[in-house]
Amino acid sequence: xxxxxxxxxxxxxxxxxxxxxxxxxxxxxxxxxxxxxxxxxxxxxxxxxxxxxxxxxxxxxxxxxxxxxxxxxxxxxxxxxxxxxxxxxxxxxxxxxxxxxxxxxxxxxxxxxxxxxxxxxxxxxxxxxxxxxxxxxxxxxxxxxxxxxxxxxxxxxxxxxxxxxxxxxxxxxxxxxxxxxxxxxxxxxxxxxxxxxxxxxxxxxxxxxxxxxxxxxxxxxxxxxxxxxxxxxxxxxxxxxxxxxxxxxxxxxxxxxxxxxxxxxxxxxxxxxxxxxxxxxxxxxxxxxxxxxxxxxxx
Numbered sequence: 300x301x302x303x304x305x306x307x308x309x310x311x312x313x314x315x316x317x318x319x320x321x322x323x324x325x326x327x328x329x330x331x332x333x334x335x336x337x338x339x340x341x342x343x344x345x346x347x348x349x350x351x352x353x354x355x356x357x358x359x360x361x362x363x364x365x366x367x368x369x370x371x372x373x374x375x376x377x378x379x380x381x382x383x384x385x386x387x388x389x390x391x392x393x394x395x396x397x398x399x400x401x402x403x404x405x406x407x408x409x410x411x412x413x414x415x416x417x418x419x420x421x422x423x424x425x426x427x428x429x430x431x432x433x434x435x436x437x438x439x440x441x442x443x444x445x446x447x448x449x450x451x452x453x454x455x456x457x458x459x460x461x462x463x464x465x466x467x468x469x470x471x472x473x474x475x476x477x478x479x480x481x482x483x484x485x486x487x488x489x490x491x492x493x494x495x496x497x498x499x500x501x502x503x504x505x506x507x508x509x510x511x512x513x514x515x516x517x518x519x520x521x522x523x524x525x526x527x528x529x530x531x532x533x534x535x536x537x538x539x540x541x542x543x544x545x546x547x548x549x550x551x552x553x554x555x556x557x558x559x560x561x562x563x564x565x566x567x568x569x570x571x572x573x574x575x576x577x578x579x580x581x582x583x584x585x586x587x588x589x590x591x592x593x594x595x596x597x598x
Contacts, residue, residue: 300322300323300324300325300359300360300361300447300478301322301323301346301357301358301359301447301449301478301480302322302323302356302357302358302361303319303320303321303322303342303346303355303356303357304320304355304356304357305318305319305320305354305355305356306318306319306320306342306345306352306354306355306356306357307319307352307353307354307355308338308341308342308345308350308352308353308502309353314501314502315338315341315502316338316341316342316345316352316502317338317501317502317503318355318503319338319342319355319499319502319503319504320355320504321497321504321507323478323479323480323497324478324495325446325476325477325478326473326474326476326477326478327473327478327479327494327495328469328470328473328479328481328492328493328494328495329478329479329480329481329493329494329495329496329497330481330482330483330489330492330493330495330496330497330510331343331480331481331482331483331496331497331499332482332483332486332489332496332497332498332499333498333499333500333505334500336501337499337500337501337502338499338501338502339451339482339499340378340451340482341502342357342499343376343378343449343451343480343482344378345357346359346364346449346480347364347374347376347378347449348363348364348365349378359373359374359447360373360446360447369400369401369443370400370443371396371400371402371442371443371445372400372402372443372444372445373443373445373446373447374445374447374448374449375439375440375441375442375443375445375447375448375449376440376448376449376450376451377433377436377437377439377440377449377450377451377453378449378451379436379451380429380432380433380435380436380437380455380456381424381429381432381436382436383424383432383435383436384424385423385424385425386423386424386425387423387424388420388421388422388423388424389411389416389419389420389421389422389424389427389435389438390407390411390420390421392424392435392439393406393407393410393411393435393438393439393442394407396439396442397442400442400443402442402443406442406443406444407442410438410439410441410442411438413438413441413468414434414435414437414438414441415434415464416431416434416435416438419431428456429455429456430456430457430458430461432456433453433454433455433456433457433461433465434461436453437450437453437465437468445477446476446477446478447477447478447479448469448472448477448478448479448480449480449481450469450479450480450481450482451482452482452483452484453465453469453481453483454466454483454485454488462488466488466491466492469481469492470492473494481493489510490510493510494509494510495507495508495509495510496508496509496510496513519550519551519552519575519576520550520551520552520554520555520556520559520573520574520575520576521548521549521550521551521572521573521574521575521576522548522549522550522551522559522563522570522572522573523546523547523548523549523570523571523572524547524549524563524568524569524570524571525547525569525571526547526568526569527543527547527548527549528543529568530549530563530566530568531543531549533562533566533568534549534551534554534559534562537554537558537562538553538554539551539552539553539554539559540552540553547571548572550576555575556573556574556575559573560573
C-alpha cells in the first residue's frame with residue numbers, strides 16, 4: 300500500500316504539489332491522471348525518496364522509501380525509461396542492478412524473457428527504440444519481484460501489440476495482490492487498465508474513486524425535439540445543465556433519461572430522440588480538469 304498524507308512540494312514560489320492525500324491499495328491498478336504540469340511525476344519522485352517533500356509524508360507499507368532495507372525487493376519503479384548508459388547492454392544494465400542490490404542474477408534472464416527482450420539482451424541501450432527502452436525500464440522495475448510498482452507513462456512508444464502486452468501484464472500483477480500505481484495521458488488505455496483513478500490538477504487532488512464512478516457520474520441524455528429552445532429553458536429550470544447542438548439536439552446532464560421523458564410528457568413537448576449516453580473517461584477527465592490546465596491551446 301502507498302499512503303500520501305498532506306504531501307506538499309514547493310520549488311521557490313511554485314507550488315508543485317499541494318497538500319496531497321490519497322491511498323493506493325493492493326490488488327488494484329490505480330491510474331494516476333492529470334494534465335501536463337499537474338505534479339504527477341513530482342509526486343512519484345517523492346514517493347520514491349528522489350525528491351524531499353516540503354511537508355507531509357509518503358510511505359510504502361508504512362515506511363518511507365529511504366527506510367526500506369532492500370528497496371528493489373519491495374518497490375519497482377520506472378520514471379524515465381531511457382535513464383540507462385547508452386553504451387551498456389540491456390543484460391549488463393540489469394546484471395549491475397541485480398548485483399548491487401543483492402538480487403539473484405538468474406532474475407536477469409527471467410525479466411528479459413518476460414518483457415520480450417531476450418533476443419536484444421546484448422545490444423547497447425543507446426541503440427534501442429523508445430518502445431524497447433520502455434520494455435527495459437519495466438524489466439528493471441520487476442527485477443526484485445516487488446509487491447509495489449510505480450510506472451510513469453509505461454505505454455509511451457509501444458506499438459499496439461506492446462500496449463496490449465503491458466495492459467495484460469499490469470492487470471496480472473495487480474491480480475497477484477501487488478500495489479500498482481500507473482500514470483498515463485492515454486484515457487482510452489486507462490479505461491481498459493485501471494480499477495481506480497486518482498486525478499490531480501495544479502498539484503491538488505481533484506477526484507478519486509472507482510473508474511465506473513467517473514463515467515457514470517457524467518452520464519448525459521441526448522434529446523432531439525422541434526421545440527429545443529423552449530424545452531432547454533424548462534430543463535434548466537428543473538435543475539439540469541443543457542448544451543444545445545444542431546437540428547434540435549440537446550445534451551442534458553444532471554437529469555436521468557426517464558426524468559427528461561416525464562418532463563417532456565408533462566409539458567407536451569414532442570421528442571424525436573431520447574437516448575441515455577454514458578460519458579467516456581476522456582470526457583469525464585476533461586470536465587474534471589478544465590480549470591487545472593496550465594498549458595492549453597487557444598480556443
